[in-house]
Amino acid sequence: MSGQVVTYELDGNIAKIGLNRPAKRNALSSALLRQLEEAINRAGEEARVGLLFSHNEHFSGGMDLAEAQSWVTDHSRYLDMRVGTAAKGRPHDHLARGRIPFVAAISGACVGGGLELATSCHVRVGDETSFFALPEGQRGFYIGGGGSVRIARLLGVARMTDMMLTGRVLSAEEGERYNLLQYCVPKGEHIKRATSLAHRIAENAPLVNWAVVHGLPRIQDCSYDDGLFIEGVFSQISMGSESAERIEEFVSGRARPLVKPGRSGDEHGEAPGTQS
Structure with a gap:
């Protein structure tokens, strides 16, 4: 066509x-x-x-x-x-x-x-x-x-x-x-x-999105120990200056909170007091 x-x-x-x-x-x-x-x-x-x-x-x-x-x-x-x-x-x-x-x-x-x-x-x-x-x-x-x-x-x-x-x-x-x-x-x-x-x-850190897309599927192919090793590698790769900025936003209370299921608002936000 x-x-x-x-x-x-x-x-x-x-x-x-x-x-x-x-x-x-x-x-x-x-x-x-x-x-x-x-x-x-x-x-x-x-x-x-x-x-x-x-x-x-x-x-x-x-x-x-x-x-x-x-x-x-x-x-x-x-x-x-x-x-x-x-x-x-x-x-x-x-x-x-x-x-x-x-x-x-x-x-x-x-x-x-x-x-x-x-x-x-x-x-x-x-x-x-x-x-x-x-x-x-x-x-x-x-x-x-x-x-x-x-x-x-x-x-x-x-x-x-x-x-x-x-x-x-x-x-x-x-x-x-x-x-x-x-x-x-x-x-x-x-x-x-x-x-x-x-x-x-799109609001996530781009490098973390990349790590999710490439890391999770590959880890499923690995042994338990190899999966943990690759997870550690992706974790280190994805940490950068943007990670520090976003953690600072959370610590200072400027990060968007989660909203529990069933409540109005953005279901993908972050609840007060959440540590991860």
């Missing part, structure tokens, strides 16, 4: 990246993936947090199967798209292991490659219309956007195996229960909530 199918907007410290291929439910064509990768890399240079969303009712219906027909018959192109590009990470690894955290705002279909894309983001907000599936087996191919690693870690191998073998579709409520979503909100409120979270994340 020719033309612009990914939008980019800088909103303060937030890079808003929109999937905009409504006639195809944001199917992941080569053009869309290329433009998405460019937008993600630009966000890493210009913003503190990225927001990935859809301009229409569906986040993404997965791979563009009409385009994929040519990959299957043209073996040289098939290898480039399904092996060579995947080995380089495609946009998924740029999301998961780039310079900044990404928040995904999800509605409607989040299927196949779309789910692989969403789970490459670090925080996922879905509205009640969201649904999740991995129908690749029914289409005759295996996933190739890192889902075997990222989705399996969220769902667990048994549940992901069920989805891939049986074609099971998960609702938004099930998606939250099974860890595909961290937030499930009423219809149409996903972008607003995701934007609010993105702005809150």
Whole structure:
């Protein structure tokens, strides 16, 4: 598909990246993936947090199967798209292991490659219309956007195996229960909530955000002792002049307090007397 199918907007410290291929439910064509990768890399240079969303009712219906027909018959192109590009990470690894955290705002279909894309983001907000599936087996191919690693870690191998073998579709409520979503909100409120979270994340020290994005996933691959060692390394790396300034804000009483759940105000603030 020719033309612009990914939008980019800088909103303060937030890079808003929109999937905009409504006639195809944001199917992941080569053009869309290329433009998405460019937008993600630009966000890493210009913003503190990225927001990935859809301009229409569906986040993404997965791979563009009409385009994929040519990959299957043209073996040289098939290898480039399904092996060579995947080995380089495609946009998924740029999301998961780039310079900044990404928040995904999800509605409607989040299927196949779309789910692989969403789970490459670090925080996922879905509205009640969201649904999740991995129908690749029914289409005759295996996933190739890192889902075997990222989705399996969220769902667990048994549940992901069920989805891939049986074609099971998960609702938004099930998606939250099974860890595909961290937030499930009423219809149409996903972008607003995701934007609010993105702005809150952007207030963190950038080096700490980077440490969370890169440290936590790697530590899960380590032994207990190695995990503690790497934690210590990331802890030291993330401490700098900004850390001293923020600690001083807290000690002097100028830091924003947490608000306990159920109270009005910013649920991500800091309660008086909290020491960490």
